[in-house]
Amino acid sequence: MAQQESARVRAEEEPLLSVENLQTAFFTDKETIRAVDGVSFDIRRGETVGIVGESGSGKSVTARSIMGLVDSPGRVLDGSSIRFDGEELTDKTEEQYRGIRGGEIAMVFQDPLTSLNPVYTVGNQIKEALRLHQGLRGAAATEEAIELLEAVGIPDASRRVTEYPHEFSGGMRQRAVIAMALACDPELLICDEPTTALDVTIQAQILELLDELQEERGLAIMFITHDMGVIAEVSDRVNVMYAGEIVESAPVEELFENPRHPYTQGLLRSIPGNQPGSERLETIEGDVPTPNEPATYCRFEPRCPKAFEECTRVHPASVEVNTGVDAEDHSAACLLYPEDVSQAEAVELHEQRNSEREVSER
Amino acid sequence: MSEQVQQESVSVATGETLVEVNELKTYYDEGAILDSNPVKAVDGVNFEIKRGETLGLVGESGCGKTTLGRTLIQLESATSGEVLFDGTDVTELSGAELKNWRRNSQMVFQDPESSLNDRMTVGEIIREPLDVHDWNDPKERRARVRELLDVVGLQPEHYYRYPHQFSGGQRQRIGIARALALEPEFVVLDEPVSALDVSVQAQILNLLEDLQDEFGLTYLFIAHDLSVVRHICDRVAVMYLGNVMELGATEEIFQDPKNPYTHSLLSAIPEPDPTSDKERITLRGTPPSPRDPPKGCPFTTRCPMKIRPEKYQNVDPDLWVAIEVFREVLRERSRAEKTLTEQAKELLGMETRFSDIGEIRRELFGDLDVPREVEAHLDRAAEHVKNNEDAEARKVLRDEFGSICDAENPANHVVSDSGRISHCHRHLPEYTEPDEFTPYTER
Numbered sequence: 001m002a003q004q005e006s007a008r009v010r011a012e013e014e015p016l017l018s019v020e021n022l023q024t025a026f027f028t029d030k031e032t033i034r035a036v037d038g039v040s041f042d043i044r045r046g047e048t049v050g051i052v053g054e055s056g057s058g059k060s061v062t063a064r065s066i067m068g069l070v071d072s073p074g075r076v077l078d079g080s081s082i083r084f085d086g087e088e089l090t091d092k093t094e095e096q097y098r099g100i101r102g103g104e105i106a107m108v109f110q111d112p113l114t115s116l117n118p119v120y121t122v123g124n125q126i127k128e129a130l131r132l133h134q135g136l137r138g139a140a141a142t143e144e145a146i147e148l149l150e151a152v153g154i155p156d157a158s159r160r161v162t163e164y165p166h167e168f169s170g171g172m173r174q175r176a177v178i179a180m181a182l183a184c185d186p187e188l189l190i191c192d193e194p195t196t197a198l199d200v201t202i203q204a205q206i207l208e209l210l211d212e213l214q215e216e217r218g219l220a221i222m223f224i225t226h227d228m229g230v231i232a233e234v235s236d237r238v239n240v241m242y243a244g245e246i247v248e249s250a251p252v253e254e255l256f257e258n259p260r261h262p263y264t265q266g267l268l269r270s271i272p273g274n275q276p277g278s279e280r281l282e283t284i285e286g287d288v289p290t291p292n293e294p295a296t297y298c299r300f301e302p303r304c305p306k307a308f309e310e311c312t313r314v315h316p317a318s319v320e321v322n323t324g325v326d327a328e329d330h331s332a333a334c335l336l337y338p339e340d341v342s343q344a345e346a347v348e349l350h351e352q353r354n355s356e357r358e359v360s361e362r
Numbered sequence: 363m364s365e366q367v368q369q370e371s372v373s374v375a376t377g378e379t380l381v382e383v384n385e386l387k388t389y390y391d392e393g394a395i396l397d398s399n400p401v402k403a404v405d406g407v408n409f410e411i412k413r414g415e416t417l418g419l420v421g422e423s424g425c426g427k428t429t430l431g432r433t434l435i436q437l438e439s440a441t442s443g444e445v446l447f448d449g450t451d452v453t454e455l456s457g458a459e460l461k462n463w464r465r466n467s468q469m470v471f472q473d474p475e476s477s478l479n480d481r482m483t484v485g486e487i488i489r490e491p492l493d494v495h496d497w498n499d500p501k502e503r504r505a506r507v508r509e510l511l512d513v514v515g516l517q518p519e520h521y522y523r524y525p526h527q528f529s530g531g532q533r534q535r536i537g538i539a540r541a542l543a544l545e546p547e548f549v550v551l552d553e554p555v556s557a558l559d560v561s562v563q564a565q566i567l568n569l570l571e572d573l574q575d576e577f578g579l580t581y582l583f584i585a586h587d588l589s590v591v592r593h594i595c596d597r598v599a600v601m602y603l604g605n606v607m608e609l610g611a612t613e614e615i616f617q618d619p620k621n622p623y624t625h626s627l628l629s630a631i632p633e634p635d636p637t638s639d640k641e642r643i644t645l646r647g648t649p650p651s652p653r654d655p656p657k658g659c660p661f662t663t664r665c666p667m668k669i670r671p672e673k674y675q676n677v678d679p680d681l682w683v684a685i686e687v688f689r690e691v692l693r694e695r696s697r698a699e700k701t702l703t704e705q706a707k708e709l710l711g712m713e714t715r716f717s718d719i720g721e722i723r724r725e726l727f728g729d730l731d732v733p734r735e736v737e738a739h740l741d742r743a744a745e746h747v748k749n750n751e752d753a754e755a756r757k758v759l760r761d762e763f764g765s766i767c768d769a770e771n772p773a774n775h776v777v778s779d780s781g782r783i784s785h786c787h788r789h790l791p792e793y794t795e796p797d798e799f800t801p802y803t804e805r
Contacts, residue, residue: 170423
């Protein structure tokens with residue numbers, strides 16, 4: 001009941017970030033790699049949206065595209081749309097982007113050691129953001145930097161602010177990076193595997209911190225990880241990515257309870273902790289393919305236990321998997337769905353969706 | 363058929379002890395002439411590994427698990443203690459004897475990207491141990507490599523390819539084939555799957571299990587991912603700061619952890635189930651430096667179940683946390699590197715960034731109601747800090763607020779019928795057992 005209500009509220013409210021048909025490709029001499037291929041999702045204020053997938057599935061490139069950090073030979077293709085707070089980001093010049101990056105949208109990267117500059121003190125690096133976006137300088141900036149470090153739970157902050165990154169432990173560094181990201185009170189925080197390089201006890205601290213900060217500041221968080229446990233813990237809504245596409249999208253509880261896409265099912269089953277006592281782990285055979293051509297088939301088909309003939313011929317579109325009165329907002333890109341029609345009809349529906357999409361792209 | 367294999371592996375596992383480790387210590391950076399303050403990576407560890415079993419070694423980074431693994435197969439030399447391998451102390455071996463023994467113990471490394479030489483073909487990489495130990499003639503070696511490729515699930519035609527042509531999972535398979543080349547009895551697996559994706563990780567874990575059954579291998583499985591350990595290990599040793607905190611059968615430890623550290627570690631793993639309402643103990647701070655471990659129990663600085671002195675039994679939990687953080691800050695400061703100017707200023711008794719103690723006290727105790735008695739001790743400590751006598755300040759606080767946990771290293775208590783041991787003072791009869799004790803912060 002409560003869930004239904006929240007779903008309705010979700011649908012009514014204007015999203016903070018709305019990504020529509022995002023396509024990012026890297027053009028090399030040898031081939032074109034379509035790292036992100038037609039991804040669409042929304043993030044609303046105060047909500048945490050998780051993006052989960054294996055390495056090479058395009059999670060980080062999605063984040064970098066939103067931040068405008070895709071470098072040559074990569075480029076966001078025409079027809080992609082990223083709307084932030086009503087503004088279209090893909091048309092922005094580099095100059096304009098700089099005002100948004102670190103200001104309204106901030107990002108926390110995976111490895112805190114490489115995202116901090118080793119030759120500047122931590123304080124200096126936080127003050128840089130304050131100077132660029134808020135014009136704070138000198139003692140006022142230092143004061144603010146100390147306050148930020150305290151806000152992310154670093155004790156003895158007035159000493160710490162004068163220290164260099166190598167004097168911080170891994171968890172402290174990630175806290176400092178978060179402090180930096182928060183410096184200008186962003187509305188959206190993109191966390192790209194922020195805890196992957198950390199130990200579980202430190203990971204627990206950082207997740208708790210993000211949770212507190214979100215509550216305090218009403219942040220919207222886009223959380224990228226490959227760890228299903230972390231996703232279950234932090235997100236409200238989950239998008240599962242595979243080979244550059246979102247294959248399933250659902251509220252977190254629904255996804256874990258009732259995964260519909262064969263890939264998500266396989267992913268959840270291959271977690272060792274999920275099957276204590278069982279002799280062998282279930283696996284998904286093979287590796288993630290590199291998407292280097294427009295998809296005219298299902299990219300998961302070679303590894304899919306439920307594949308059938310049409311899978312090699314028809315590219316699945318994202319469809320609602322549940323129909324009915326209390327349908328959750330749950331979609332999957334698989335020819336098996338919708339379930340209430342025959343397989344042939346389902347395939348036809350997917351074909352139809354694809355041609356609609358092609359028409360609209362022209 | 364598979365049943366038979368299983369039975370066989372079980373009978374192997376109940377066999378005799380293969381590796382026995384007694385009071386093993388490995389220190390780094392020893393022997394400075396004046397001020398020898400080594401990194402105590404492994405600090406007095408005892409355990410044994412039975413033939414055919416998988417012993418898991420878990421702990422946070424920097425706790426010494428990799429060093430321990432490397433010391434077991436003599437990639438690091440032990441500072442003291444012994445490693446008995448089939449009864450022979452391998453820390454004493456050298457020269458030809460050592461080389462000969464090395465055939466018996468191999469290692470699979472963590473990062474498949476950096477543990478393979480990019481300039482050698484896969485065949486050369488796997489053949490190298492055979493070449494080094496002059497195994498049979500070259501033709502047979504090549505045949506053996508092809509056989510190994512098949513064993514780990516690669517194709518014979520991969521012989522002439524280079525490592526960069528393989529994915530992470532395949533590279534790890536190459537590393538495993540190399541470790542198996544000389545038919546060792548004992549393999550140290552140093553985080554073999556932590557660099558891999560979940561679905562690939564499962565493939566490698568299954569492969570490792572198959573190989574163990576097929577060749578009767580004994581594994582030391584080092585990992586920080588506890589769910590992997592739960593799946594693959596028969597027994598687990600939990601390490602913290604160079605010490606084994608708890609050691610016992612895997613399921614027992616996961617179902618009912620006895621040691622406070624194990625308990626906190628297990629509670630910190632995020633469950634892949636959004637509806638779970640597991641009670642989490644979030645540990646404060648980070649592990650202390652192994653150069654300067656706490657005097658008593660290694661876990662004392664972060665332990666949520668630390669024993670308090672009798673008279674502070676009923677102190678407000680927030681105040682107690684503040685006191686602990688205060689002590690942590692002082693410890694942290696003594697670890698921080700001081701620049702030459704700072705050292706000079708300190709000698710001259712001038713202000714340094716370390717001497718401003720008022721700020722921290724305001725930050726920590728500002729909104730708390732501090733009883734007069736506690737206040738007096740804090741004042742004394744602060745006075746010492748002002749005079750740049752950090753060690754004195756720490757001593758004042760330790761004497762007043764410390765307990766047996768700060769004073770003595772706990773003994774290894776046997777805590778279950780199956781011989782599980784746990785390294786904690788709370789198993790002494792005069793204190794509440796850790797699993798019956800509610801942490802002060804939860805009250």
